[in-house]
Amino acid sequence: MLAVTDIAKRFGTVRAVDGVTLNVAQGQVLAIVGESGCGKSTLGRLALRLIEPDRGTIHFQGEDLGKLSPRALRARRRDMQLIFQDPFGSLDPRMTVEQAVAEPLILHNIVPRAQVRDRVADMLTRVGLRPELATRWPHEFSGGQRQRIAIARALASGPKLVIGDEPVSALDVSVQAQVVNLLQDLIRDLGLTFILISHDLGVVRHIADRVAVMYLGRIVEEGSTAAIFTAPRHPYTRALLAAVPGQGGAAAPLEGDVPSPSNPPPGCHFHTRCRFAQLRCRVESPALEAGVACHFADSLPPPAAMAEAEPGGARLAQLQSFFKEARP
Amino acid sequence: MVLAIDDLTVEFATDRGTLRAVDGVSLAVASGKTLAVVGESGSGKSVTALATMGLLPGSARIGGRIVLDGEPLTPERQRALRGGAMAMIFQEPMTSLNPAFTAGEQVAEALRIHRNLPPRAAFDAAIAMLERVRIPDAARRARQYPHQFSGGMRQRVMIAIALACAPRLLLADEPTTALDVTVQAQILALLDTLKRETGTAVVLITHDLGVVADHADDVAVMYAGRVVERAPAARLFAQPEHPYTVGLLGAVPKLAGGAGRLASIAGTVPDMRNPPAGCRFAPRCPFAISRCIAEQPPLIPITADHATACWRAPLSQILEAA
Numbered sequence: 001m002l003a004v005t006d007i008a009k010r011f012g013t014v015r016a017v018d019g020v021t022l023n024v025a026q027g028q029v030l031a032i033v034g035e036s037g038c039g040k041s042t043l044g045r046l047a048l049r050l051i052e053p054d055r056g057t058i059h060f061q062g063e064d065l066g067k068l069s070p071r072a073l074r075a076r077r078r079d080m081q082l083i084f085q086d087p088f089g090s091l092d093p094r095m096t097v098e099q100a101v102a103e104p105l106i107l108h109n110i111v112p113r114a115q116v117r118d119r120v121a122d123m124l125t126r127v128g129l130r131p132e133l134a135t136r137w138p139h140e141f142s143g144g145q146r147q148r149i150a151i152a153r154a155l156a157s158g159p160k161l162v163i164g165d166e167p168v169s170a171l172d173v174s175v176q177a178q179v180v181n182l183l184q185d186l187i188r189d190l191g192l193t194f195i196l197i198s199h200d201l202g203v204v205r206h207i208a209d210r211v212a213v214m215y216l217g218r219i220v221e222e223g224s225t226a227a228i229f230t231a232p233r234h235p236y237t238r239a240l241l242a243a244v245p246g247q248g249g250a251a252a253p254l255e256g257d258v259p260s261p262s263n264p265p266p267g268c269h270f271h272t273r274c275r276f277a278q279l280r281c282r283v284e285s286p287a288l289e290a291g292v293a294c295h296f297a298d299s300l301p302p303p304a305a306m307a308e309a310e311p312g313g314a315r316l317a318q319l320q321s322f323f324k325e326a327r328p
Numbered sequence: 329m330v331l332a333i334d335d336l337t338v339e340f341a342t343d344r345g346t347l348r349a350v351d352g353v354s355l356a357v358a359s360g361k362t363l364a365v366v367g368e369s370g371s372g373k374s375v376t377a378l379a380t381m382g383l384l385p386g387s388a389r390i391g392g393r394i395v396l397d398g399e400p401l402t403p404e405r406q407r408a409l410r411g412g413a414m415a416m417i418f419q420e421p422m423t424s425l426n427p428a429f430t431a432g433e434q435v436a437e438a439l440r441i442h443r444n445l446p447p448r449a450a451f452d453a454a455i456a457m458l459e460r461v462r463i464p465d466a467a468r469r470a471r472q473y474p475h476q477f478s479g480g481m482r483q484r485v486m487i488a489i490a491l492a493c494a495p496r497l498l499l500a501d502e503p504t505t506a507l508d509v510t511v512q513a514q515i516l517a518l519l520d521t522l523k524r525e526t527g528t529a530v531v532l533i534t535h536d537l538g539v540v541a542d543h544a545d546d547v548a549v550m551y552a553g554r555v556v557e558r559a560p561a562a563r564l565f566a567q568p569e570h571p572y573t574v575g576l577l578g579a580v581p582k583l584a585g586g587a588g589r590l591a592s593i594a595g596t597v598p599d600m601r602n603p604p605a606g607c608r609f610a611p612r613c614p615f616a617i618s619r620c621i622a623e624q625p626p627l628i629p630i631t632a633d634h635a636t637a638c639w640r641a642p643l644s645q646i647l648e649a650a
């Protein structure tokens with residue numbers, strides 16, 4: 001569905017994306033994870049060619065997006081959509097819900113004018129909103145509802161590929177769970193290919209089929225979700241997973257800060273914080289081979305097992321089953 | 329107890345009527361302990377902390393009692409102790425650091441005011457404090473301005489300012505929410521160490537249950553301005569006794585978890601200008617009975633240190649009946 005090859009993008013001296021190659025198969029959910037500033041959003045925008053790469057190619061359904069005329073690219077946009085983090089910023093305050101969801105339908109001539117209203121009602125129902133709300137304004141809705149509207153708008157043109165850039169990060173836990181469930185249902189029901197950009201590893205584990213881990217503009221590890229979470233190979237992936245709270249706080253935290261992306265360390269970008277770094281790491285940049293970019297991936301000690309406690313046991317699970325049944 | 333809050337209420341006058349942001353909250357923290365306050369945005373966590381510090385706007389109407397080290401906190405006492413015996417750190421350090429002064433000057437300022445140190449000695453003590461919060465090359469960094477620090481480093485500077493005068497009480501309001509997980513782990517480990525060394529009582533406001541599990545001794549769960557459950561942290565996770573806590577625990581996607589549906593809580597938090605008459609969680613609660621809609625449940629102890637505000641507690645009754 002999507003093939004990104006050796007793509008790179010600089011902003012001034014900042015190397016936001018620094019030679020990334022990625023493939024996403026039809027119907028797959030790929031998560032891109034990593035710390036703030038590592039280039040996730042830039043990579044997402046490059047993949048949709050919302051910004052121009054400095055080098056590299058993007059093929060969408062076999063077609064080189066770099067070779068499309070602006071007009072042809074615009075027409076292609078109905079198949080590729082983006083959902084943003086901020087449910088407050090991503091909707092135009094001067095558009096009613098109906099106008100917001102109808103805009104892509106009209107822009108891409110998805111349905112005859114006379115059917116636009118029905119199609120909007122359809123989309124709203126799909127994301128769990130009552131169609132009567134169509135005439136309201138964005139400010140009349142809560143954060144979770146606004147994110148549902150943004151999702152309805154993104155899905156209105158019937159896209160095949162959707163990128164969600166931190167689509168649930170701004171939401172409170174209980175509302176976040178509702179939107180996570182909704183996204184999962186939509187991905188399954190509509191057969192979407194989905195790229196999830198997220199720093200929440202719990203959400204990633206829950207939704208994604210594959211995971212790509214980024215550090216300072218590069219992918220350091222890529223693999224199936226199960227492999228990344230149960231047998232992480234790259235030292236950075238291990239450190240990232242170990243830092244997620246709720247595991248007993250046993251792991252020694254990763255030292256130091258992420259280095260500046262305008263002046264990344266030579267060799268392996270991670271060597272300044274890596275407990276396994278050796279001389280070679282400081283001079284030679286490891287290539288992403290067999291899903292991991294580390295000179296010593298094969299000789300590292302096995303990763304610590306994840307020790308997430310589930311102390312509530314059967315009683316808690318039984319009590320929680322009442323919540324699962326009580327759907328709005 | 330270092331801090332004891334008893335039946336705190338806070339009201340704000342808004343153009344659409346009175347908003348009771350905090351409604352009868354009681355909390356206590358002992359020396360060297362961490363009390364986590366969890367709840368969704370708008371549940372009253374920050375207002376509770378700001379009321380303790382005396383930092384609410386003058387328009388806020390405050391009721392109840394706040395006692396620090398056995399003595400009630402009056403506005404005068406709050407002013408005198410703020411930054412000294414009690415300190416607060418915020419989610420976004422940039423908003424509370426002064427961009428016009430160096431990190432060292434800002435730490436030193438607290439020491440001059442509350443410890444009466446002369447400027448030179450205060451600055452040296454500030455450098456020592458920056459070293460304690462593990463700012464590398466502290467002597468040089470002390471002469472730099474906030475914009476020259478990363479987010480994690482700024483939060484360290486904030487912690488250095490807050491802890492400079494060895495406060496009895498530290499209120500940390502989402503201190504790591506804006507930070508990446510790796511930096512969050514560093515900051516929380518640092519807070520734990522400093523707390524052990526100084527015996528400071530910590531109130532840690534967070535919405536992250538993982539943070540609670542790793543760093544709190546006790547937990548208060550807030551919902552719509554009220555404490556709905558209070559227990560030692562281990563007990564809360566092992567045997568939650570409030571339906572909201574149960575739902576919250578199910579709504580968090582687990583790192584070790586599979587792909588099933590999350591146990592999401594239907595609906596949204598109530599409008600605090602017009603909260604439900606009975607239990608505030610009743611509109612979203614799968615266990616609600618008619619009493620829940622009519623009568624507000626009080627926070628009642630189930631064991632010596634575990635209290636819940638639910639008419640149907642202990643919840644095992646529900647499972648036995650089903």
Ligand SMILES: Nc1ncnc2c1ncn2[C@@H]1O[C@H](COP(=O)(O)OP(=O)(O)OP(=O)(O)O)[C@@H](O)[C@H]1O
Pocket residue numbers: 340342347349367368369370371372373374375376385600
């Ligand atoms: N100065 C103010 N004037 C009017 N209302 C206020 C004021 N400060 C807070 N509130 C209201 O009080 C309620 C509780 O606010 P508070 O900030 O304590 O919640 P919180 O749980 O800490 O939320 P968050 O997690 O978003 O910070 C909210 O409804 C908020 O809008």
Ligand SMILES: Nc1ncnc2c1ncn2[C@@H]1O[C@H](COP(=O)(O)OP(=O)(O)O)[C@@H](O)[C@H]1O
Pocket residue numbers: 011012014015016034035036037038039040041042043261
């Ligand atoms: N328009 C821009 N101009 C200058 N720098 C940018 C721009 N967009 C992103 N960057 C920089 O590129 C790097 C990667 O940014 P981004 O892709 O947004 O990371 P993430 O989404 O992981 O936070 C950051 O250092 C960021 O500051």
Ligand code: SF4
Pocket residue numbers: 570571572607608609610611613614615616617620621625637638639640641
């Ligand atoms: S009092 Fe009733 S509505 Fe409130 S939490 Fe308990 S069962 Fe649910």
Ligand SMILES: [Mg+2]
Pocket residue numbers: 040041042
């Ligand atoms: Mg981003």
Ligand SMILES: [Mg+2]
Pocket residue numbers: 373374501
């Ligand atoms: Mg707050």
